[in-house]
Amino acid sequence: MSASGLAAQFMELMLAVMLAPLLTGWVNQCRAWLQNKSGPGLLQPYRVLGKLFRKEVVLAQNASPLFRAAPYVIFGCLALAAAIVPTVGTDLPLNAAADAIALVGLLALARTFIALAGMDVGTAFGSLGARREMMIGFLAEPALLMVLFTASLISSSTSLATIVETLALKELVIYPSMAFAGVAFTMVSLAENGRVPVDNPATHLELTMVHEAMILEYSGRHLAMIEWAASLKLFVYSCIGLALFLPFGVAGGGDWLGIVLALPALLAKLAVGGFALAVIEMISAKMRIFRAPEFLGTAFLLAVLALLVHVLLEG
C-alpha cells in the first residue's frame, strides 16, 4: 500500500461521489440537445439534490427503520463499489479487499436494499417496482458476472486492478470475446440503470415505472440520497465499462504523474460514454416490461458466448 495508491484511492472515491450527478446531468443535457431542446444545464442534478436536502422528510406512517436506513446503505454500497473500480490508478488499497465478484455482490446488495425499501410501506406501486427491479436483477446480474469472467479469464485474475493492467498496459491485442462481452455489457448497463429500452428515468406514468415506482414513498433527504446513489450507480457502471473496454490512460503503481494525467482522460472517456448513452436512449423505444426478459436473456447468452469464444479461440 503506497502513498500514491492511497491518494488514488481517495481521489477516486471523492471523484465518484462528487462527479456522479454531473454525469447524470451530462447525459440528460445530451439527450435534450439530441431532442432539439435547450436542456436544464449540466448542474441541474446538484440543484435537485440541494432542494431535496433542504426539504422536510414526509415518512409514511407505517415505514419501518429499514426504510429509513436503506438510503444510506444503498449510497454506502455504491460509493464503495465506485471506489473498487480502477479508474484513475490500479494501485488501489481496496483492490485486495474486493475483486470483480465482490463488486457484483455489492451491486446486488444495493439492489436488494432498494427493493426491500420499496416493499416496506406496502403500497401497490412500491411492491410492483420491487418485483420488476428484482426480475431485471436476476437476469442482469449473471450476465454482468459473465462479462467480468470473460475479462478475468483473459487476465487469469478476478482482481479488477490486474484485469485493467492486463487489458491496458500489455501489448495491444484484440480479443474477439470482448466484443461479445461489450454488447452484453451495454445491454446490462442499460437495464440496470433504468435506461430507455427497459425503463425510462423520466417517466412518471405509474404502470411503466420500475425504479421510480420503488422510491415513490421517499422524500426529502432520503430521496436525495437515493437519487445520488442512482447517479453513482450510473457512474459505477460507466467506470466498469471503461475499465473493461477502454482501459487506457489508467496509472500504474507509484506513478504520480500518471494519476494526475488519468483525470482528464477519465473525464473525456466519461463524456464520450455519456453521449453514447444519450444516443442509444434517443434511437430506441421503451419496450414492454415482459420484453425485458428477452432483452436480458440475449445479453446473458451473449456473455456466455463471450466466455465460450474465449475458451475456444483464445484459450
Added chain:
Amino acid sequence: MAASPLDATLALSGAWLAIGLLAMAAPRSLALATRVLFPAGAVVGLALAAVALHALFEPPADRLLPLGLPDLPFHARLDALSAFFLLLLGAVSAGVSIFACGYLRPGQETPLGLQCLCYHVFLAAMALVLVADDAYFFMVAWESMALSSFFLVLTEHRRAEVRRAAYLYLLIAHLGAISILLCFGALQSGSGDYRFETMRLATPAAGWATAAFMLALAGFGAKAGVVPLHVWLPEAHPAAPSPVSALLSAVMLKTAIYGMLRVTLDLIGSPLWWWGVIVLAIGLASALFGVVFAAVQTDMKRLLAYSSIENIGLILAGFGLTLLFRGFDMGALAALALTATLYHCLNHAFFKSLLFLAVGSVLHATGTANLDRLGGLIHRMPWVAWCALIGSLAIAGLPPLNGFVSEWLLLQAFLFTPGLPQGYVNMLVPVAAALVALTAALSGYVMVKFFGVAFLGQPRGMSAAQFSSLHDAGPWERSGLAWLAAGCIALGLAPATVIGMLDPITRGFTGYSIAAHAGGWLFLAPIEPQRASYSPLAILVMAALLIAAAWLAVRAFYHGRARRAPPWDCGFRLLDARMQDNAEGFGQPVKVVFRPAFRIRTEAPAPGDARPRYNELVEDRLWFWLYLPVARAVERAAGLVALLQRGRISVYLVYSFATLLLLLLFVR
C-alpha cells in the same frame, strides 16, 4: 489419560440418547422437557462442537465398540472429515435446541416427551453416522436417523397431509437406504469384510468402483433431495415442527453429503473424472430447479425447502468440480473446489436453520406460514425480522455475509477450470458457471420475496386488532436465533480462519492445502493474491465508514425534520393492503420467464361470473413424468400378483403342489 475426542464424541452421543430416554420419565411434563432436557441437549451440542473443533487437527483415531452382533462389532473412527460434520451438527443443533426450549408447547398431538426422545435420538444417530467405520454400524445409525426423523415429521399425525408427507419421506429414504447398502456390497469386492478400513485399502476394479459410485450417488442423493429424488423434501419439511425442519434441512441433508464424500473420496479413493461431470450436471439441475420452484411458493416453509434443494445443488456442483479436478490429478484446484463445497455445507446449515426457526416464530405468533396472510411483521416482531434479514441476505449470497464466501470460492473454482485436458468439458464449464451465477441471482429474488412479503409492507388478511396482538419471540427463541445469526456473520467475516479449519480435510483428500496461500487472517486469497483476493472485514468496515460518513454529513449540514403522514402512493387514496404485491404476484415474473419448467393449471372465471374466482395450481412436472408412471406400474404389477390370491384353501394347496413338482423337476 485425557479422553480422546472419539471417546468424548461417543460419550456425548450417549448423553443425547440418555436425555431422550429421561424425557420418557414424565412424557407430558413441559417443564422437564423445555427447562431441563432441551437446554441440556444444547449444552451437549456445544460440547460436541468444541470436541470436534479440537479433533479437526488431531490424527484420525479409531475404536472397537463393545456393541453390535457377536461377529460384527461396531467400529468407530474420527478423522477430519467426520470432525468437520460433527462440528456442524453440534454448533447448529445447539441453536436449534435452545430455540426449541421456547418453541415447544404442550397440547400438540404427540406427547412432548416422545418428541424429546425422537429429537435426541435423531441427533445421536446423526453423530453416530458421522463416526461409523463399518457398513453395518453405518446402516444401523443411518436407519435410526431415518426412523427417528420420520416420527418427528409425523408429530402432527392427525392431519392427512402430514401422514402423506411422512410416508413419502419414509419411502424415498428406504429406496435410498437400499441403494447405499448395495453400494457397500459393491465396495467390499467379494471379501465379505464390511469394515471401511478394508474398503479404503482395497482398490476396486473400475467397473465396481463406478457401480459403487452410482449407487452411492442415488442413495445419498435420495437423502439429500437431489433432483429427481427431491419430491419428499418440500412435503416433509413443512409438515414437521419448525426446529425439526431446521435440523432436517440444515444437518440431515449434510449427512448425505458426508456420505457421498466419504464413499467417493475416501472409500473408493480414486474417482474417475467423468463422475464429476455427472455430479456437476445433477447439482446444477437441482440448483436451478430448486430456486425456480422456490420463487413461486406461497408457503414460507415450502419456499425454504425448495431453497434447500437449490443449496444442495450448489454443494453438489462444488463436489462435482472436486471430482473432476481430482480425476485429472489437479490437486490444488480440487482442494479449492472441496473447500467451497464444505464451506457451503457449513453456511447452509447456519442460514437455513436460522430461517426455518424464524418461520417457526412467525408461525407461533400468527398461526400461519402462508405468505399471502402475512406482512408488516417487522413492526410487531422486530427481533425475528432482523435475524431473518441476516439469514435472507446470507442465503442470497450477498457480501459481507457467509453465503457470499462459498459462492465466491465456487466461482473461483470454476474460473480456474480452463486447462482441463478434456476439450469438451472445458467448453461446458463456462456454461456451468453461468448457471451457478443465474442460480445465485435468482436466490436473491427469492429472498427478497420471502423477507419482503412476510416482514415488510402492510398486514394481509389480518385485522388491526389481530395484528397489534402479535408478540415477538420469547427469550429462548431469541437466543437460538441470535446464535445462528451470529454464526452467519462470523462465518462471513472470518473466511481465512474457517479455511484453516478445513485445511486438514483438503490436505487429506487432495494432498494440497489452500490455506497456505490465504493471505493472513484478513484476506482470503486461495490461489495467490494477484489472482483473486477478498476481505469481508475490510468491505464491512469501509461500507460502515461510508454509510456513517454519509449519515453524519447529512445530519451536520441539513435539518433533521421528519413528519409522519399516510402513504402517498401516487395519490391513489383507495389502495389498501390487499393491493400490495402478494407472494403469488411476486412469483409471477419467474413463472413467465421459466414457463416450461412448471405444470400450471389455471381456472379463470367465465365472463359475467357473479362470484369470480381465480385459481392457479403450480405443479412439478417430474411428479407426472416419473413418479406417477412408476406408481402406476407398481400398482399394475401388484394387481397381477393379486390374481394369485383366491381366498380358498384348495387353490393354495394346488399352488404348493405345483411348486413341489417344479422343485422336484429342478432337483432331479
